[in-house]
Amino acid sequence: MTRPETYDVVISGAGLAGSAAAVLLARRGARVALLERRSDPEAYKVLCTHSLQASAYPVLNELGLVPALEEAGAVRNEGRWHTRWGWIEPRAAPGGPELPYGYNVRRSTLDPLIRSRAAQTPGVDLLTGHRVTGLVREDGRTVGVRVATPRGEEREIRARLVVGADGRDSAVARFAEVPTRRHENARFGYLAHFRGLPLHRGVSHAWFLEPDLAYAFPNDDGVTVVAVLPDKKRLPAFREDLEGSFYTSIRALPEAPPIDSAERVSKIVGMVDYPLISREPTAPGVALIGDAALTGDPAWGVGCGWALQSAQWLAQAVAPAVSGGRGDGGERDERDERSGQGGRGGRGRAELDRSLASYARTHRRRLRGHQMLAVDFAATARPFNPGERLMFAAAARDAAMARHLFLFGSRLIGPLRFLNPLALAKAALVNLRHRGRGAATPGSAGAAPR
Template identity: 75%
Template sequence: MTEPESTGDGYDVVISGASLAGSAAAILLARHGARVALLERRSDPEAYKVLCTHSLTANAHPVLDGLGLLPALEKAGAVRNEARWYTRWGWIEPKAAPAGPALPYGYNVRRSTLDPLIRARAGETPGVDLLLGHRVTGLLREAGRTVGVRVKAPAGEREIRARLVVGADGKDSAVAGLAGVPTRSHENGRFGYLAYFRNLPLHGGLGQTWFLEPDMAYAFPNDDGVTVLAVLPDKKRLPAFREDLEGSFLSFVRGLPEAPPVDSAERISKIIGAVDYPLLTRRPTAPGLALVGDAALTSDPLWGVGCGWALETAQWLAEAVGPAAAGRGDLDRSLAAYARTHRRRLRGHQALAADYATSRPFNPVERLIFAAAARDEATARHVHRFGSRLIGPGRFLNPGALARAAAVNAGHRRTAAGGGPGARR
């Protein structure tokens, strides 16, 4: 099918949404020579996403490095996100192997710091026009493909045509809705509330996650001495939380193993959250159109993967379609390649997340792995690699890992019974 030429506005790509996924995609596509219109519905260049885990998992580190953002993040006070996880078998505390490389890491950084930083970097990139206060109200269509957008702008209505339209506009993506992209929704059996605290010490200064089966909680230290503290209980507890949100939130936190001392810390925000946060999956492409970040796949917030996947999907899109978007290749074939990568890299992760979002306790395989990880450093590192999304479900649950976990747990039982040596550390 014939693709539209670059238009009167001179754009090859128009991106709706100038947060993580959209700004990263704009920078990377412009490096391929594409002229990019980066649209942001909000007029404030300092605007940011409020409800977020504020975590960039280690899989995002290479993307951040490629974008040239690592020095700026370190200067802004982003915290390397080392973490420990509580389970019924004890704490999983990943550590580097003796004489081995350091554990890979990402960052905890507030979106009030991160979003303006990456948006400004996009606006400074040659080939990118950052257009604030531009909200997509419709799509331009020709012969069954998307060829541009209609927008409401400060100066009035306008049309912007382009070879490629990218929806980077979040889980409630207007672009996906206007394009009629089907959405598969998975119910989330948990609700979530979070608050920001200052002077809230955490054990070892590390991020903490509590697997309470089925309830969850986490505390992540961020830039400027601010800690994000979140609780994600089973929805059966929602009526009680609604009756007394502040009392229920604080009571839940006080009951955590090695609970953060919230009563002696300064809470610097309201308690905010969502009582219904389904997991959404959409096909990431259509003729002339691509979706990145939460617009393509919204996972369970308890895993803190959304920011990392926003950056990764932007990179996958640019790698697949960059030359074609600039007029040097077959765009439809390139979009198909992006869709295959997206499906291959994220479908398994989303399937596991959707299953666990039913608010069930650990299944037998999870019990095997997590129990061993609390007892064995090698298994703890293995869980860390999966939690950081550096490996997929296939490698996480490979026969060798399961066999080691079974041996570790068997050794632990023998030791507990006084019948043999403990598990090798």
């Protein structure tokens, strides 16, 4: 093995979370090794909702990607959602500001774009074809990684912080023995890409069919991602005729998109078993971001947004601790370069541990409540519970409640604010007022009572 190289941070995984973290950390002064097991810099994730929720817009803006996404044809993700009470169509309040938005963009466009941005950032070394095979540990903490190179050689890279951005089956998490909580998902899913598929108002559609789900998201280059997520009880029959079952499920949707007249430009690909994974986001010398820390339910399309947000939270928390210890000339003490501790030994480790604890608190505070609700919804593929019926029914009947639900669905507010007593009381009042009224016209804020 060659002499170990030393960085401030080594990141395993150059997808959304890893590339974003590399850019944000390097801009804050850290020297970053960004490892990607795939050799092709144009590689991308196939199974994805391809949606960046509005909660991730500030990260896209900090990364400087908004103009590039607009130029690439990414679609601002307005939406409408079908429920048993009718369509929920969030709109801006009269005279008020426009609703926040994110983007729908294919991962074949997004992944190479953000990876290229990382590779061009001073302080980031993108190392493709490098696979993490183990961790380097000293005194009970991680101080680097062992990797296999494209030539099959073994290489050791030391760093003050190792970041796992390597997905739900994270090798970093496994090697660091981070406890994993696995929550089974009682739904399966299949999706395909279509070109020339018109949608009402050209916006994203989601269908809550209780218990089954479906969505159609318009993306760049005129391509729409269409997916169905049925109860697993339907899986054996569904797989007997995969294409026929997929098309039949789409045709049966209320205001179904006309897929028979559109061009399918991809295979029908699926996720038969997609559990929700929750891990502690840190360990000594280790941080997890994106799906490595928390894998959400694909029904809600939160994964891309949370990947970007967790990368930003980590960079904000740890950058001073991992990039400090340099002299005025930007150099470190040679002994500390070899140890990977940045010139401050135990004091530097203590500062890093405090910053990791801060990141972990933010991660839990911002995402744990969302994940708990998602786990409950996915575990049995159940219909809406009484609280969900209350809120979704009100959102189909009242414009203000539709905006409130939109803020929660976009992860701009958390469960406590979404279900605060005032919101519940208003939802109950809206539903009482609509009791006994006739059916609403399609696409309106009202709906038939249930």
